[in-house]
Amino acid sequence: MTHDVAKQVRGYLMVFGTLLVLTLVTVGVSYLDLPEFETVIVALIIATTKATLVAMFFMHLKGERPMVTWPLALTAFLFVALLGSLLMSEADHLFGARFQDSFHSIRD
Amino acid sequence: MQIPYTTEVRPDTGLTNPKLGVWLFLASEVMLFGSLFSSYALLRAGAPSWPDQSSIVNVPLATLNTVVLIASSVTMVMAWASLKGHSLPKFRLYMGLTLLCGAIFLVVKGIEYGDKFSHHLYPATSNFLGLYFTMTGLHAIHVIAGMIVNAYFLWPGTKMWKSDPERFTNRIEVAGIYWHFVDVVWIFLFPVLYLL
16 A cells, blocks of 8 residues: 555656656747747646646546546536637638638639 | 545546546636737737747746746645645645745746837737736636645645545645646747747
């Protein structure tokens, strides 16, 4: 029992170290002045990785029962649907007017 | 009346009731913060121009706060692990550190807010500042709520350790799951409001 706890504590400290490194990386990357699209993608990938580490290890989501994981998966899906449906209204000019030409041809 | 399934697992869900309860509550919290993140994305995508956020907000202070909140998550999980290892003094130490980290976070946040106000930057100043104050303000309220719960368990709530240690340990785990969620929200707020 005590041995298990000691092993767990070592794991928590490793996650802590990883989270600190990822925090420094995400701040460092923001000073590189990458193009907007790349900046957003890198920042969100790092944040998602950090959040996953916290959820899996600190919140004990790793190996959690389906009664927890399924409602959470549904929530994640609903959030993406909410975000996606709202952003749809701005889709003609997201990330540098990529789709503007096609919209012009419809208007003309 | 005894609350059922506080320590033993309910056969049909495979969970104790408090654990299922906190996760369902957090699912609703995901949608609460999710609606604000969606609003941010919509308002920013629809704006003709957007200010350089890092020139308005204080990135070094927010980085410090990120480290403080991550540290508080570690001390929170260590508080729970201390109870698993049957040590109440260690639990008190780590829970005290968790509260301290929460307080440091709020003080730093207060300094940031004070700095904005002294420069006449208010929620009504711009769309960005409106979102900044709403999102960080709602998050700060969650930090305060978590601190109230943690303070209860550090002082009056500890007496359950003598009468029902297993149930007390579960309570700390559930309070911890909430506290880590508040950390997760900040992990997304930090890049979105400060770095992008």
